[in-house]
Amino acid sequence: MALDSNEHSDKSISKFESMLRTDDVYFFDAEDFEEIIHHYLNNGKISLGKKAIQIGLEQHPNSLELKLLQVEVLAFEDKYEAAEKLLDEIQNLDAYNEEIYIQRANIQSKQDNHQEAVNLLLEALHLTEDSFDIHSLLGMEYLFMDDYERAKRSFMKCVEFDDRDYSSLYNVVYCFEFLEDFDGAIHYLNDYLERNPYCEVAWHQLGKMYYAMDMYPEALTAFDFAVISDDSFIGAYFEKGKVLEKLGRYNEAIENYEATISIDxxxxxxxxxxxxxxxxxxxxxxxxxxxxxxxxxxxxxxxxxxxxxxxxxxxxxxxxxxxxxxxxxxxxxxxxxxxxxxxxxxxxxxxxxxxxxxxxxxxxxxxYELSTWKNWAETLKRMGDLNSSIQVVTQGLEFYPENPELTYKLAGLYLKNGEMAEAKKKLAQAIQLDMDKLQLFDEEFPEFSEIKWVKSFVSKIKKTST
Missing domain, CATH: 1.25.40.10 (Tetratricopeptide repeat domain)
Incomplete structure (x- = not known):
């Protein structure tokens, strides 16, 4: 009976590790070395991956695939010059290998040359029909460049290749979110669900988009379908609970939150x-x-x-x-x-x-929230430290220069501190900013609202403001 791919890979790895332990020399096909190297690199065992590359190239010195894996390791270790030199050698042997451009793009990306990485990936696209991985890499480069529109289109192509590529689907929605195009996201997800009606991930993302737009009944329906598609989907129960909270249906929300606890x-x-x-x-x-x-x-x-x-x-x-x-x-x-x-x-x-x-x-x-400045100033006022209170409000006005509440408060503080000229100036400014909020001044500083000259001054300012 033939071994399946996983069994074959496991057998090759066991044989390779046995060779390392015993110092015996076993022969492997180049494809076996590729599997062994991928296994070690994917599991973060870089030193073993490098050892496998070294032995692999000793047994198969002309293998371009093994040399490309060596480039990958050199790039990982930031040895860009050595990686580029090896890529030049490979390109002399096979000028139309798209992996050469992908690796060059990886090197450029690691050095923050994202536009150059994009150019190289676009070159790679011309050399292969199997472009799924390249579109995914392009999407990531565009994200690095904050070009969310192009990133979105690249990830959409990935989803076109594979409807079950949820990583790319998440990235598409992320781009829509960043562009604040919630309508676009909803339209895209509904189209996707026409083709994949039982995709719990898409229903979940659709619900989140509706939630972001305060469309709670629609969000609730979407999360319901996510749960129907996968009754162990914790995220859908949790988000559904949040919607039910917004709708004031707290007992139902509790049931959904409790469901998340019972599942995991x-x-x-x-x-x-x-x-x-x-x-x-x-x-x-x-x-x-x-x-x-x-x-x-x-x-x-x-x-x-x-x-x-x-x-x-x-x-x-x-x-x-x-x-x-x-x-x-x-x-x-x-x-x-x-x-x-x-x-x-x-x-x-x-x-x-x-x-x-x-x-x-x-x-x-x-x-530096508005309430912080207001409440700190009030605290100092209660302490009787009017100078410090004035200083805090003045500082707050640097962040909120046209805020009438702070301006009325500052006018009242100046009055309490006997600084009449500054008080008049700030009171006039506050009335011009928002005459209706004059009542806040009357409520906070009632001792001044009935003083004759203050009433006369306010009346005069009101007339000139209308």
Missing amino acids: DPTSHAFLRLGKCHEKLGNTDLAKYYYYNTVHEDPLLDKGWLAITDFHYSLKDYEKALYYINKAINIDGDNPLYWKKSAKIYFALENYDEADFAYKQTVDLGN
Whole structure:
């Protein structure tokens, strides 16, 4: 009985390794060496792959395929000059071998010469009818060049060659996403599903596109078909749960998240979503149980720590909220979201000194959100440090130069600090930016809204603004 290819390959590898152990010399066909070398290279055993190439070329010195594998290893080891020299030798023997151009393209790509790599791959396309791998390589080069339109077309050609090439299918959808062409992605996937109606991967991707466009009923249908196509497809259950959450159908969402746990080991993301659903349903103990499991499963998942902190914060249990956010900070002290949450809790506890420190850390770590500047300035105002509060708002306005809320706040702070000229200038600017938000100024600084000169000034500015 003839050996199948895998058995033959295994037998060749065993025979080769036996030869290395005993120092005996066995003869192999060139094709056997190719299989042996591919096996070692694919499994990251580079030294054994190089040994097989050396012995293979000793037994078959004229084998172009073995020489091309040697080029591949040289390129992997960044020995580009030696690889190019060997390719020149091979090209003198076989000028029309497309693999020569593919290897040259690989060398150029590794040196970030992506346009030259594309040119070489296009040359290779002219030399072969078996162009699947070349289109895939072209797609990757175009991605390196941020040319998502051409990358998309290359990966589409791969899918045309092989409907089951899910890697290329994912890349096509990725390109559509990056181009923000969700309609195009939906049209493409629907066309694909006309030909492959039971492809769970395509249904899953289609559902994600509908979800991105807030088309939740359509997304739900797509994920349903993904599950019908493969009832063990964890990703489809998880995404379906997210859609059901958006639709407010929390019990059904829970069923889908629980399905992911029953199929495979539970994930922190599934625990987190289960906690969110139970919290929405008012199942406090279950919400707490799943949030605790979230951070236990993955202590580095920031969303888990923020969820368990928010949970206790919503119950006004600020001490426990502080305990958990401090645990998060001890794990990852460079996460600005943790520091911002910490500042919010300290503010609720009226511990303004610690809140001030936490907001400073938040900004130092790169969080420049509008709410950060507003809340930090408010913290300093509560501390009575008006100069620092003015400084923070001024800094915030560098990021949000035409924000009326910050501008009204700055006008009020100048008034409280007795800087009337600056107060008038900022109040006039704020009214011109958004007259309707004047009520925010009245609410935050009620002590000024009834002062005669302020009322007169506001009235004057309003008239000149209309």
